[in-house]
Amino acid sequence: MDPKTYKFDTLSLHAGYQPSKNAGSRQIPIYQTTSYMFDDVDHAAALFNLERGGHIYSRMSNPTVQVLEERVCALEGGTAALATASGMSAIFLTIMTLCNAGDHMVVSSQLYGGTVNLFRLTLPKFGIKTTFVKPRDTEGFKKAIQPNTKGIFGELVGNPGNELMNMPEVSKIAKEAGIPLIIDSTYQTPYLCRPFEHGADLVVHSLTKWMSGNGSSMAGILVEGGTFDWMQNDKFPSMTEPYEGYHGLSFAEEFGPTAFTMMARAEGMRDMGPCLAPQNAWNILHGIETLSLRMEKHCSNALKMVDYLSNHESVAWVSHASAPGHPDKELAEKILPKGTGSMIAFGIKGGKEAGAAFINNVKLASHLANVGDARTLVIHPASATHSQMDEATLKFAGLSHDMIRLSVGLEDFEDIVNDFEDGFRAAKKPRLVANK
């Protein structure tokens, strides 16, 4: 006897939506509205007081956005989710729900640059301090924990170095300390990894990337695993003690496995307001319908690219957790059995100038500051995003002058290769090739 609950691909098409409750509309309607009619004053009071479910105002929730929340939640195996206007706002809301002024976070040092800035520069303005730990330094996470530490945060596969954080081991450290482990799973999507199955308690995503795949819309999401016991210690008073904003409600007592998301919405979304537009939620949902198909091809194209680049005379080195000799290969095989994603970093022979020439002479690959589009994307950090940095600072960020960051798309592999050949040819004689 096996449960007949829907599986991953089915959920990515159907979870969170019932046509019969939406005029039979097979596609999800875009509820382009700010607010929702109350039946009467009793109904209004009940909604405001979290006595019953429903929508009040689209800052707090919206029926189209709700489908996205449930769908990602179902795919991740979580209990509750809260969609936000961008990946950054999902991370910010998560930390603001978790921490008070005077608190501390332990954070992996290999993160998306925006997230580094948030922890390094912005959160200290709110009195929240961070200790950064190298992703492979599992013991370092333990050592960095202080009495006021409220969580451990990391990306499973660090960007751009492709170093893996040992999530199962780090989760044990978090559990021992009575604090949650939060994973930014943007690069994996639930197709490649479901962090709750490896001990994570909260997951965040920039849905802007592979989840949507279409590069049309900004969005983020916080997903709760329902695993963390907020009442096990006195570290999380805003979750466990009566909350004045809702007549003395204790979120942990009342909502248990969904308490964090309920709090993040009722307080964070209410007061900070980074809500997701329904049109954008719809665009992302459209992408999620084909998540498995796309991720499979992203990963197979990436494997072919790793092979092609590793054997190319103009390439000095290739970094991808699938690459031969990658130090985390074994761990990757264990927690990312379906593939290690489509982000590749490689070094081009000839350094910074060669890198710039390569970028200026590829035509199919798009030169831009995003990742996880269905199209192949390239950037040369040393001459673009990080052009102001000196050698030492570049090194701290895990970058080098010769590094090109590649987000492998879904095009025909041969077309990507032909395009790259043009780039490599130009990179051999960078001085002869003018800027476009």
Next chain:
Amino acid sequence: MKFKVRGIDTFASTGGRPFDKNKPLIVFVHGSGLSHMVWVLQTRYFAFRGYSVLAVDLPGHGLSSGESLKTIEEMGNWVGDAIEAVGCKQASLVGHSQGCLVTMECVAQHSKKIKTLTLMGGASAIPMNPELLSLAEESNPKAVDLMMDFAHGPAGHFGGHPVPGLYHLNVGSMIVQNKEIKDTLGVDFRACDNYKNGPEIAKNLNLPTLSILGAQDRMCRLKDGKILADYIKGSEVHVIENCGHMMLLEEADQTLEILKKFILKNDPIK
């Protein structure tokens, strides 16, 4: 709220209002392996409308200490003691699934204490599938997956939780999995399987009774719910369409509306 029943620390949600023993009391009793958390979309409403509410965690469940009680008879008796423990003389009872058997037992053993009885997703007996029972007794998480499968109707399998952002199949499953499965779900399933007093008690009930049934309930089938309701003299029956066993979540609003009318009529605020 924490209080003691038979000397053991017990938790009950009071629906977000301080408990007041002078207000009419409604006690909610959860189903197998679950806890007070399943009732949040019914309890808060009454708590903010002049009632005192206790959504209890049975011993060993949710936030209550102690060991799970082994029989429905003991659980029914315990609910009666819990009402006394908070200093109340009478209460309306609301049960879901196993909680229906427990509340019926409570009426049988403590008849003077109970004003009204609401049975959601009930049946006069809940024999367990032997495979499911042994999986639960072995703490196999597959038992929880099967339970969530059976407990939700075809519509509920798609999600569509009334509270934006919640995915109810996984909410239910985490409530069960956050405890040792064999000590809660396993014990409860065995207690349900063993329980045989249902029909006899139902035939002798003599108080205002409401049955709320899901048209597509696969845990306690609609026809079994109707048989139970037929045993009970003058029982009101409401069938919710497109709904499985978890009506209190799957169709929380309809469930609340039906319950509201029944309670306001039969146990009004004086």
